[in-house]
Amino acid sequence: MASKKTAKRATAAKKAVRKPAKKAAKKAPRKAAAKKNVKYVYSFGQKTDGDATMRNLLGGKGANLAEMANIGLPVPPGFTVTTEVCTYFYDNGRTYPESLQSQMETAIAKMEKEMGTKFGATDGMPLLVAVRSGARDSMPGMMDTILNLGLNDDSVEALTKATDNPRFAWDCYRRFIQMYGDVVLGVQAGPDEDIEPFEGVIEGFKHEKYGKDVIDSSLTAEDQQELVKRFKELVKVRTGKGFPTDPWEQLRGAAGAVFGSWMNDRAMVYRQKYGIPAEWGTAVNVQAMVFGNTGETSGSGVAFTRNPANGENEFYGEFLVNAQGEDVVAGVRTPNPVAELQEVMPKSYKELLQVRKKLEKHFKDVQDVEFTIQEGKLYMLQTRNGKRTAAAALKFSIDMVKERLINWETAVLRNPADQLDQLLAPIFDLADVKKAKQIATGLPAGPGAASGKIYFNAERAVDAEARGEKVLLTRVETSPEDLRGMIAAEGILTARGGVSSHAALVARQMGKVCVCGAAELQIDYDKKILTVGKQKFKEGDYLSIDGTSGAVYAGEIKAAPSEIIDGLLNNKKAAQKTEKYQNYVKLMGWCEKATRLQVRTNADTPAQTKNAIAFGAVGIGLTRTEHMFFEGDRIDAMRQMILADSLEGRQKALKKLLPYQRKDFAGIFRSLKGLPATIRLLDPPLHEFLPHTKEQQMDLARTLGIKVETIMQRVADLHEFNPMLGFRGCRLAISYPEIAEMQARAIFEAAAQVEKKGIKARPEVMIPLVGFKKELDIQTAIVHRVAKEVEEKKGVKLTYSVGTMIEVPRGALTADEIAETAQFFSFGTNDLTQTCLGMSRDDTGSFLGKYQEEEILSANPFASIDQTGVGQLVETAIEKGRKTRPDIKLGICGEHGGDPASVKFCHNVGLAYVSCSPFRVPVARLAAAQAAIEEKRAK
């Protein structure tokens, strides 16, 4: 999940980059910013200069503070130093524009006036300020916050006097020196220190005075005063200079620290990762301090305007009486639910509810706010769009349309496509998970939660399932031979392979929960034991896996199905009564209204097809015929075909397979009820169908009545160094045309059969792995010949087309030639990624992590399409294909079809459809609708 989010943000960031960059180019050169009349400081408070649209200049935090002030919310006054100053700072040897100081002085004067305090006052209440950084987007790695700036030995006395609270005053001063000393003056732990220096002083003092570690709140005013003294000494020793006493020097120092942090390592790494240009710069926010810790009529809290977990329209958050904001999140005291504020401070609570309403009405989205109540007066310190779960996002969006806050298109955009499968997956109860022991982490390959007894081979898994057990098929990696075991299992767990490995691919297609590539697992097939570190689990022990997070837990955890899935697939009537289902159906209705790109499914069975149609698929984009060969006894006929040493032998075996395939296809056509089905002819290397252990080979020899040596020899002959680049795809049926012939016959006879029953069949026969037009010519000729034969024999007129999968670069590069024969292209972006990048999806485990860490890849290219490289081939093929055949049908099959970023790419390059596993269909539909809406809005 992380990588997808990352990719999405990166894309968003990139988009954001381009536009401002263009605007900047049109502007006057940057040096102009040094002129005296440039406004560097934007005040907010009773009089506010900025607004929410000025994010680029004021940063996200500054712009929202200004906006809150504009709409009359109680924001402590302050000002924002613009991002242009940051740029100036770096363009001019870390100096400031001349007029900055005077502009800040004016702004501080406004604050003093509004608050009735004075910056650095030695008499009366001093103005203390908080200094915070604030870039266009919130950015980890940058300087956070300095509170209570403006205090020194004199003003602390004034504060004591004004508040009549010496403990409070000295605590503020002590905290300020600690923060400033750390962040601005760099008094930090050296490589040999195991404790922060200021914390070390506190700890020493506590032991010295109390003989033990006491809690901070038990320290007296005198204790705080002593700590201030010791802190100042520490600063002097470490920096060679005294702690700055001039509030203006403190303020300039803090601003400098904010700007300086823009170029620290962590911030640069982050910018590089998300493609944020250094020219953006950060703003500095200076805001009057308000105090939630001045007594029982004060407090601080954080809240969401609605419940971000389940989406309920209820004020949701927590607060602490007599505390500052950081105390609420620090977890030292347990905060109270925000609703309880009604009893403690009914006036402030009422005010807060008004703020909540105003914020939502104004920002038209759920807000995440921070507030402080100082002696009964409410102050809003921050607002931003609230993060939310998929369930909450769905309810928010639907509710807000009802409330006429947003329109339906915005509602569609408000649901993150890559989180939609959270709504569809069975889930563990959070409480149970907390109690469970996590033993490993793999890749989240098939969303949902599953619990079951582990079995290490397919056969035993099938038996266990027959006995009524819940099974987790647990293997080093899976192969087509494991198919029956996968069907029998609740979930699939593998130690090797990425998110596009066989296990992941098949699991998603079946809608099975799957965690793959959990490298900590050591599996001993012989002893039937799974080892993780020192723990051992034997066959039949319970494990639980979370295919949404990749977590693997010891023991059993209960899982429940999603109402939506239940409604779509089983129990519509009951589900229709639930709001979640209703909302989902509404959302998908809007998607249908918005979308241009169609969504098909990858399905090999009538059951999968039915599911996919229930999810909204409008046809099959990929039927992998080879999966059908693994069911029941068919595999024996398939093996007989492979082991035959003559055309006659192969034909005899194929004849046995024909009725099976025909039946399968007929079932699929019936499920489709007239929707099209792209059927791919045999694709995988033949060795995948043969048994590889001596035992199995002996069995097969007995079954087929041939020598085991013959089987061993054939397995050896079929061995390849790089099977991915070997004897597979159409190469098989170029060598053995009788295979293509049998498959075409099965398809067309099945079509004829269902058509006679009045159901339209629309097969699209797809030739795999075509790199040369001639390959397609040869195969297409067979298909057409067989179609004609079936038409004549059965007396029907078939509706079908023949096309190819574009999955090797040469296919894309010669698409103009290939389109002379191909009636459609389906992009096999899995294999196209493997060949374009020269990376086998099964072998990237050893370096993909490092590649993402080093930012070479922003996302797993097998999860989200590499738009720069692979995308170029897709675009080339589209252009060339259309040049030859303007109405060529274009789609994508393979796992990228279920990835939102890839779906948007497919929309943008103008494909007609994407195809993905049934359980990803809703995700793809949502992403496709979003792409269409975004495109419309960009116009």
Next chain:
Amino acid sequence: MASKKTAKRATAAKKAVRKPAKKAAKKAPRKAAAKKNVKYVYSFGQKTDGDATMRNLLGGKGANLAEMANIGLPVPPGFTVTTEVCTYFYDNGRTYPESLQSQMETAIAKMEKEMGTKFGATDGMPLLVAVRSGARDSMPGMMDTILNLGLNDDSVEALTKATDNPRFAWDCYRRFIQMYGDVVLGVQAGPDEDIEPFEGVIEGFKHEKYGKDVIDSSLTAEDQQELVKRFKELVKVRTGKGFPTDPWEQLRGAAGAVFGSWMNDRAMVYRQKYGIPAEWGTAVNVQAMVFGNTGETSGSGVAFTRNPANGENEFYGEFLVNAQGEDVVAGVRTPNPVAELQEVMPKSYKELLQVRKKLEKHFKDVQDVEFTIQEGKLYMLQTRNGKRTAAAALKFSIDMVKERLINWETAVLRNPADQLDQLLAPIFDLADVKKAKQIATGLPAGPGAASGKIYFNAERAVDAEARGEKVLLTRVETSPEDLRGMIAAEGILTARGGVSSHAALVARQMGKVCVCGAAELQIDYDKKILTVGKQKFKEGDYLSIDGTSGAVYAGEIKAAPSEIIDGLLNNKKAAQKTEKYQNYVKLMGWCEKATRLQVRTNADTPAQTKNAIAFGAVGIGLTRTEHMFFEGDRIDAMRQMILADSLEGRQKALKKLLPYQRKDFAGIFRSLKGLPATIRLLDPPLHEFLPHTKEQQMDLARTLGIKVETIMQRVADLHEFNPMLGFRGCRLAISYPEIAEMQARAIFEAAAQVEKKGIKARPEVMIPLVGFKKELDIQTAIVHRVAKEVEEKKGVKLTYSVGTMIEVPRGALTADEIAETAQFFSFGTNDLTQTCLGMSRDDTGSFLGKYQEEEILSANPFASIDQTGVGQLVETAIEKGRKTRPDIKLGICGEHGGDPASVKFCHNVGLAYVSCSPFRVPVARLAAAQAAIEEKRAK
């Protein structure tokens, strides 16, 4: 060899296609050809209408007959029906233009006049004609020849009378019916017949009359007459019609058969293969018969104007007295050397010598002629450019420049580049080969001849060589572990793998003789036995291999080195006295004068480098550093590095490798004497360096003092499904930057070392398998840092550059980005072919044959670059790379650099150099020069 020739012809054919096609488009529409005034018939003889330039209209044979007539050579008169008639024939429902008959009548009349005979004469000597097809290029599959046309029951009597030779006359008639019946009337063996029908009649007659099979020449006139009778009956039975008696009907029938054969299956397949358009059509040549079989003053012969085997300027051929042309080549009687004609028919011989001189002077090339002497009078029946060996081509070309027949540029073009290695390879004596028993055929992978005792593993091969034995390393396939064995061997023989397999690649680089992929070989490593069919060869038995043809022979055959190789590498003084060496040097001098594309070499050792420079390489295009790790004890340090589980462990092992690498590089720089060397950092998957048998793993465990389980685990961890697409190339040093660091240090320290000795070092550091700019950035930063460190430490200024190999499609597609960092691109077209086509070079064996048979591939794409697909990526990368960095250095490394067609492609797309194995350097230089000359001439 075949495939290369094929590719070359295909290219030539394609070129030939384009131009006429354009011309045709400018011409008036084809229907114009139907007009009455169009000339369809071109006579030759005393008065000749055509000439040699009219190939397109008259076909090759017709044009050359006209040309010979034009220059006064004694050509039997005749005429050519133009290719336009063929086109008309197919455009108009197999009918002829109206005026054709009258034009033919006129032409026949001319022939009658010149010969003093009459077509279909019943009195006096009848005019008999030969009818032959003749397309622009000679084309197999088309109708060949019908002789003696014009005979019927009446004219045979006239012929008997005129020649006073009934046996001759009836023999002519009998042969005519047989040929005409077969070719024109289609009286051929049915599917159940095992003998041609006419031959069956002859055999039956012989047994009937003589009770046994007697030779044809013992048949009497009466016998022939009887056969004529039976033949005519046969025709009647088979076709339902009598044999045509009207000479004009016979003539029209024969012409129709020629035109008909233009569209037969074989001809169509051939045209498709070589891209010859159907519109070309064929001409029909009708020529007066002359007879070499009329007695002792008659005869027939075939001859070359110079010796096509060794190039000597001597008349070379054979003749038979009292025989027709077909008898000379049929092999029933043994012909005499043409020189003996001087004694038998001195006048004709003298005349023939004059013809020889005239032909060469006129055609400016060695001619292959057919002649007939009829009663002392010489007739020339055909001339065409003679086929020749590489040795002959060299001598012809040099001699003809001396004789001022051609200029030096033409001389360069006259040497087929793909045959040049014949001149450099050691060769078996032809007589010995004839006596030897061929047991298998593989792919010709390293030219030359080698004989030795077979050994099945590297270690035993090395031991045997140390004992002074000549060794043939014989393996199923080779891997880098076999390197020492390959060095020790005279030649390498493998049962699996293509012309770009490891064995082939390394063999060519070393200049070793190699036959690979000889699939008939069954090797049992355990029993140390090689089985071919029923024959068994044990370790130490002699085999001989011809790496130029791919043949494998039982037993020992002596081989001798080429004088040229000997002169270039060893014994220049002696070689300089030989004409072959002188000629070679002269040719290469011309090549140097003509060429634009430079030729570098792939070399890993000083010895290889020296060889390559002797062959004319101007630098190294590819040093594969990993090969260096297999020598001596280095492999242990390498293995230690791979097995280390920490950075420190790896660094420790790398420290051991550093001095070895530095020494290697210093040696290479010294050999290069200032020429540049592109050095590729570590590329292959690490598992290639680890031992794979339990025994070897135990050994290694002992050597390194670690547990064997650790080694087994690491081997298992490094196992990959598709190693070609796995953890290799720069992916290794992205994960373990210390490897790149060590290699860079070794390179630069070596450079500093030799520079201090006054020798310039010009390393070009190449980062392999780059698909993302960032990969290159990371690696380049390491290289620059190390360079700077070495410069400072050693006090030298280094001259070097850093670039990358473009070998995955993504690298080519994002070449604009990559060129921001890369100072040069070297196209790794081996891997680029594998990824672009999705075909592993090691795994194409199972379908490549079928693909060539089906014409999907015209050549092995690993031998000759796929210009349409891979070529497109190369062109894209060049264009994009130059856009970013106009002076980017562009080259190609990998085996395509030694393939003439690929070299020409590289010239045409504007690369700066190709790089190939040392022994291919001359081939590449010749091809590069030819490309430059062809380009100049095309302007």
